[in-house]
Amino acid sequence: MPDLGLEVLLKGKNMARILGGLGVALRISLLSVMISIFAGILMGMLMTWKNPISRALTRCYLEVVRIMPQMVLLFLVYFGTTRIFGWNLSGELSAVIVFSFWGTAEMGDLVRGALISIPVHQYESAAALGMTSGQIYRYIVLPQTVRRLIPLSINLITRMIKTTSLVLMIGVVEVLKVAQQIIEANRMNSPNAAFGVYLTVFLLYFIACWPISMLAGALEKRWR
Amino acid sequence: MSDPVLEIKHLVKRFGDQTVLKDITLTVEEGEVIVVVGPSGCGKSTLLRCINALEEIQGGEIRLKGAEVSKTSSNLAKIRQRIGMVFQSYELFPHLSVLDNIILAPTKVQKRSKEEAKEEALALLSRVGLREKADSFPRQLSGGQKQRVAIVRALCMHPEILLFDEVTAALDPEMVREVLDVILGLADQGKTMIIVTHEMQFARAVADRVIFLEEGVIKEEGSPDQFFEEPKTERAKEFLKTFTFERKRSRV
Numbered sequence: 489m490p491d492l493g494l495e496v497l498l499k500g501k502n503m504a505r506i507l508g509g510l511g512v513a514l515r516i517s518l519l520s521v522m523i524s525i526f527a528g529i530l531m532g533m534l535m536t537w538k539n540p541i542s543r544a545l546t547r548c549y550l551e552v553v554r555i556m557p558q559m560v561l562l563f564l565v566y567f568g569t570t571r572i573f574g575w576n577l578s579g580e581l582s583a584v585i586v587f588s589f590w591g592t593a594e595m596g597d598l599v600r601g602a603l604i605s606i607p608v609h610q611y612e613s614a615a616a617l618g619m620t621s622g623q624i625y626r627y628i629v630l631p632q633t634v635r636r637l638i639p640l641s642i643n644l645i646t647r648m649i650k651t652t653s654l655v656l657m658i659g660v661v662e663v664l665k666v667a668q669q670i671i672e673a674n675r676m677n678s679p680n681a682a683f684g685v686y687l688t689v690f691l692l693y694f695i696a697c698w699p700i701s702m703l704a705g706a707l708e709k710r711w712r
Numbered sequence: 713m714s715d716p717v718l719e720i721k722h723l724v725k726r727f728g729d730q731t732v733l734k735d736i737t738l739t740v741e742e743g744e745v746i747v748v749v750g751p752s753g754c755g756k757s758t759l760l761r762c763i764n765a766l767e768e769i770q771g772g773e774i775r776l777k778g779a780e781v782s783k784t785s786s787n788l789a790k791i792r793q794r795i796g797m798v799f800q801s802y803e804l805f806p807h808l809s810v811l812d813n814i815i816l817a818p819t820k821v822q823k824r825s826k827e828e829a830k831e832e833a834l835a836l837l838s839r840v841g842l843r844e845k846a847d848s849f850p851r852q853l854s855g856g857q858k859q860r861v862a863i864v865r866a867l868c869m870h871p872e873i874l875l876f877d878e879v880t881a882a883l884d885p886e887m888v889r890e891v892l893d894v895i896l897g898l899a900d901q902g903k904t905m906i907i908v909t910h911e912m913q914f915a916r917a918v919a920d921r922v923i924f925l926e927e928g929v930i931k932e933e934g935s936p937d938q939f940f941e942e943p944k945t946e947r948a949k950e951f952l953k954t955f956t957f958e959r960k961r962s963r964v
């Protein structure tokens with residue numbers, strides 16, 4: 489068996505450091521995901537408004553988020569705010585801000601898509617039964633929207649968790665960062681460590697994302 | 713004689729600068745079955761949608777037992793509960809079972825007890841031969857079955873008048889019959905109805921009065937026998953001709 493340098497992981501507190509890094513990444517994802525879901529639902533409703541001003545603003549927001557690489561946004565928030573406003577945001581907070589900014593836009597677009605995909609017939613036949621617009625939303629539109637939304641938003645959540653590794657770039661101690669430190673520290677006595685450590689990191693990400701993907705698939709089957 | 717169920721006076725409906733309904737006046741008595749026929753685009757669907765206040769009207773008035781029906785009135789939801797409507801395209805709620813489709817409005821809108829609504833829903837389903845489909849979902853039903861469920865859903869609200877807009881137009885021919893039979897049954901029970909249909913045989917069988925609508929005007933109105941046997945207007949004659957076939961060339 490080739491030497492993968494896995495013994496490096498077992499040295500000292502190395503395994504604990506990797507797991508701790510994953511913890512930070514998951515904490516950033518979890519916070520951003522929660523903020524994105526709530527803000528995204530509101531954003532999605534805003535996006536369906538016919539008002540030309542709200543329409544133009546939300547479109548701009550979505551375009552900016554889609555065109556700008558997250559890394560640029562991260563640098564902008566982490567370094568930019570220090571420069572311009574003199575704020576000293578922690579890497580973790582900047583990451584949460586950027587990922588929520590991104591996630592809210594993406595989630596909003598999903599919510600908008602789900603809302604407008606409910607046929608006008610559904611509203612009309614509910615209205616014909618004497619339902620008020622509040623009742624139509626509660627019993628007809630929302631349940632159907634949520635069913636369409638769940639598989640899509642789980643896909644988004646998985647993407648958000650994966651993208652968290654970008655945080656490395658501004659020095660949050662996160663999985664890849666820890667991995668890199670371990671690799672550096674053991675360059676001499678275990679030259680293959682890079683492979684083993686990255687493999688472990690890959691597996692950890694897989695373990696974090698796989699159940700979510702499975703759940704998404706199962707829900708999709710049940711509701712389509 | 714009791715008051716009419718529905719009174720429409722000088723109804724005008726415009727879409728932009730196109731006037732779709734021009735000065736429609738129509739009275740529907742308790743237990744009466746009105747069939748509305750006319751060429752495509754003459755405003756039949758629009759008329760029904762106005763009666764249910766799904767469209768705003770630009771002139772005249774519509775009254776249900778004296779209460780004004782208008783898209784802007786504050787008790788619109790209350791009035792709509794008293795008017796049942798079934799559309800051409802199946803519009804059951806896809807996320808609810810057949811039973812829940814039927815009892816949603818009776819329980820949430822009319823605040824009736826779940827047990828009582830359920831009991832009535834099941835009885836109505838049995839009457840249309842769909843008792844065993846109560847727990848199915850709409851996607852598991854055929855078109856004809858969906859339309860029968862949609863009729864039951866409207867009936868369960870105890871409407872004072874029922875509106876049917878070409879409920880069989882989207883169905884395969886072999887499913888048309890089962891739906892029309894249900895509507896004939898309702899006529900026998902004395903329900904007040906306005907039916908838009910292209911099924912002329914059915915129209916003749918079910919109607920107490922036939923309304924011929926063309927270009928947004930009631931061109932002719934009469935008993936089914938009179939209308940189908942000897943229509944008074946040229947336009948009605950031409951319209952009825954489109955439903956019969958004849959060979960111009962004599963057979964050899």
Ligand SMILES: Nc1ncnc2c1ncn2[C@@H]1O[C@H](COP(=O)(O)OP(=O)(O)OP(=O)(O)O)[C@@H](O)[C@H]1O
Pocket residue numbers: 727732750751752753754755756757758759
């Ligand atoms: N929402 C709308 N906006 C603009 N025009 C409309 C709208 N709905 C209907 N119309 C127009 O109003 C006219 C009457 O339409 P309506 O659907 O009432 O006809 P119909 O008699 O039901 O025809 P059909 O037999 O084909 O169902 C048509 O010319 C149609 O183009």
Ligand SMILES: [Mg+2]
Pocket residue numbers: 756757758877878
């Ligand atoms: Mg029509």
